Amino acid sequence: MHIYLPIAEMSVNIFLILGMGAGVGMLSGIFGVGGGFLMTPLLMFLGVPAPVAVGTGANQIIASSVSGVLAHWRRGNVDIAMGLVLLLGGFFGSTLGVFIFKWLQSQGQIDLVIRLSYVVFLGIIGGLMMLESVRSFVRTWRPKGGPRRKLHQHNWMHGLPFKMRFRKSKLYISILMPISIGFFVGILTAILGVGGGFVMVPAMIYLLGMPTNVVVGTSLFQIIFVSANATLFQATLNQTVDVVLALLLLLGGVVGAQFGTKLGAKLRGEQVRVLLAILVLAVCFKIVFDLVIPPDDFYSIHPMDATGGIE
Amino acid sequence: MKRGQSTLLALATGFAAAMAVASPVRATEPLIADVDHHLVAVTAGFTGTELLVFGSVQGAGEVVIVVHGPKEEIAVRRKDRVAGIWINQESVSFEGVPAFYHVATTAFGPIDLPGSALRRHQIGVDNLRFRTVEAEAGPGSVLFAQAVVRNKINIGHYSAQFGRVERRGGRLFRSAILIPANVPVGTYTIETLLVQNGQVVGAQTTPLFVNKEGFGAQVFRMAHLHALLYGIAAILIAALAGFVANWVFRKL
Numbered sequence: 158m159h160i161y162l163p164i165a166e167m168s169v170n171i172f173l174i175l176g177m178g179a180g181v182g183m184l185s186g187i188f189g190v191g192g193g194f195l196m197t198p199l200l201m202f203l204g205v206p207a208p209v210a211v212g213t214g215a216n217q218i219i220a221s222s223v224s225g226v227l228a229h230w231r232r233g234n235v236d237i238a239m240g241l242v243l244l245l246g247g248f249f250g251s252t253l254g255v256f257i258f259k260w261l262q263s264q265g266q267i268d269l270v271i272r273l274s275y276v277v278f279l280g281i282i283g284g285l286m287m288l289e290s291v292r293s294f295v296r297t298w299r300p301k302g303g304p305r306r307k308l309h310q311h312n313w314m315h316g317l318p319f320k321m322r323f324r325k326s327k328l329y330i331s332i333l334m335p336i337s338i339g340f341f342v343g344i345l346t347a348i349l350g351v352g353g354g355f356v357m358v359p360a361m362i363y364l365l366g367m368p369t370n371v372v373v374g375t376s377l378f379q380i381i382f383v384s385a386n387a388t389l390f391q392a393t394l395n396q397t398v399d400v401v402l403a404l405l406l407l408l409g410g411v412v413g414a415q416f417g418t419k420l421g422a423k424l425r426g427e428q429v430r431v432l433l434a435i436l437v438l439a440v441c442f443k444i445v446f447d448l449v450i451p452p453d454d455f456y457s458i459h460p461m462d463a464t465g466g467i468e
Numbered sequence: 469m470k471r472g473q474s475t476l477l478a479l480a481t482g483f484a485a486a487m488a489v490a491s492p493v494r495a496t497e498p499l500i501a502d503v504d505h506h507l508v509a510v511t512a513g514f515t516g517t518e519l520l521v522f523g524s525v526q527g528a529g530e531v532v533i534v535v536h537g538p539k540e541e542i543a544v545r546r547k548d549r550v551a552g553i554w555i556n557q558e559s560v561s562f563e564g565v566p567a568f569y570h571v572a573t574t575a576f577g578p579i580d581l582p583g584s585a586l587r588r589h590q591i592g593v594d595n596l597r598f599r600t601v602e603a604e605a606g607p608g609s610v611l612f613a614q615a616v617v618r619n620k621i622n623i624g625h626y627s628a629q630f631g632r633v634e635r636r637g638g639r640l641f642r643s644a645i646l647i648p649a650n651v652p653v654g655t656y657t658i659e660t661l662l663v664q665n666g667q668v669v670g671a672q673t674t675p676l677f678v679n680k681e682g683f684g685a686q687v688f689r690m691a692h693l694h695a696l697l698y699g700i701a702a703i704l705i706a707a708l709a710g711f712v713a714n715w716v717f718r719k720l
Contacts, residue, residue: 159513159515160512160513161510161511161512161513161514161684162684163680163683163684163685163687163688163691164687164688164691166650167650168514168515168649168650216702216703216706217706219703219706219707219710220706220707220709220710220713221710222710223706223707223709223710223711223714224709224710224711224713224714225710227710227711227714228714265543265545265556265559266555266556269553269555269556273553381707385703385707388699388702388703388706389696389699389700389703390699391699392691392695392696392698392699392702393695393696393699394695396691396692396695398691398698398699398702400687400698400701400702400705401684401687403702403705403706404705404709407706407709407710407713408709411709411713411716411717415717448553448554449552449553449554451549451554452547452554454615454618454619454622455546455547455548455554456544456545456546456547456611456612456615456618456619457544457545457547457556457615457619458542458543458544458615458616458619458620459542459543459544459545460540460541460542460567461540461541461542461543461561
């Protein structure tokens with residue numbers, strides 16, 4: 158059964174899209190990641206134009222973040238103050254990102270930039286995950302121990318001005334750092350169609366020194382608003398948000414995520430992480446491969462009339 | 469769509485028969501042509517359709533049918549290898565490019581017309597006229613123009629070979645024109661020509677409208693005409709879906 162995607166302007170098999178949503182949802186349930194960084198490249202492999210894959214990705218992330226943040230909210234794992242400060246940066250970052258996106262689109266380079274950025278990010282994430290799981294395999298052979306760590310290390314960051322107290326995170330730090338992190342991840346959300354949790358979470362732990370229990374909830378909380386901002390700007394400036402595609406994806410996604418969470422509880426952590434690392438690296442190599450092999454036709458055509466014949 | 473098509477088909481056959489009977493009276497008219505339906509509705513489940521162009525001719529000669537889609541502006545970009553990867557580099561824009569183009573004829577060999585007439589009526593992909601947007605076109609723009617045709621053929625919007633027009637009982641002719649699923653929307657013209665002894669002795673132009681209809685079209689219009697509302701709606705729908713998903717699975 159085929160359905161016509163009105164913004165992507167292509168006909169797709171409805172079960173393929175539902176299955177893809179379920180598959181990525183399952184992975185995000187198992188690994189506890191947003192899945193945007195897998196969904197967007199998969200849509201591009203299907204032939205969805207890269208800008209539409211990105212715009213729609215941002216839209217779909219709102220749903221999965223809302224669903225996720227509610228669970229964390231009930232457990233009291235959301236630091237609203239920190240979330241709002243991150244969000245401040247995120248708003249500016251994602252808005253700037255959409256304008257960069259529009260400019261690249263007019264230059265005919267948006268596809269390339271999206272693909273290259275994915276290569277860099279998937280390469281780094283996949284590589285780090287692989288390294289981390291190999292290290293933890295090695296660690297299981299060694300006895301544990303060592304001196305007890307401090308709550309967090311003090312460094313140059315603590316000398317910055319505009320300090321603010323974050324009770325839930327047990328931090329007293331300058332707001333410049335979280336604003337910069339939010340800003341950077343906001344740009345990623347706009348250009349790559351990802352929530353950015355995979356960058357945000359490590360940055361919150363290692364750069365800000367936040368306690369791990371509030372990190373995921375707080376990250377999800379601010380991703381909702383940043384991806385909403387990106388969706389709004391993508392829709393108004395670039396017309397690249399396909400609601401029909403987003404709905405199909407999240408329908409499959411929520412079901413898949415539920416099964417994934419149950420399955421993830423049964424699997425062993427390190428093995429699972431190696432599998433995800435392999436998957437991420439495989440997607441990365443596929444994008445590199447597509448960029449390196451000579452295209453079928455060196456010339457490509459791009460209709461300039463974006464309205465597609467409506468008055 | 470299906471029901472409308474069959475009634476139109478019945479009407480069309482009747483119409484053709486009526487014309488065949490009437491033609492001796494209208495002896496001055498060398499060519500009469502029409503299409504079975506003037507509106508193609510691209511709906512959510514649209515998988516392409518077939519149009520029937522039909523009519524009658526006086527005397528001998530070859531029938532040529534030229535279908536032109538709406539004119540559009542197209543940017544052609546050439547990829548070059550930079551540091552191992554293929555990157556869009558040079559770009560040439562053309563205007564007046566028909567979004568869809570198809571030719572069908574009764575002639576089995578080449579059409580018996582001088583080159584000037586073929587170019588005037590734009591018969592054959594080599595005779596399509598499009599202008600570069602940039603004032604002075606470089607000598608390389610020919611390659612870019614060829615790329616337009618090649619890419620259009622690949623996506624099924626142009627046909628490389630002429631389609632068939634069948635003659636029926638001497639005077640009647642008919643031709644099935646395949647409209648693909650990814651057909652561009654807009655106003656089309658179907659030009660039917662009668663060629664005798666190296667010149668065009670009769671011509672008739674019929675309009676054809678290809679419109680997006682149904683839910684998908686509304687979404688598309690909304691996204692382009694009321695982009696802000698569309699964006700807000702997209703956000704609310706996704707947020708609501710998140711709430712519903714969380715609620716449903718908490719109950720399970």
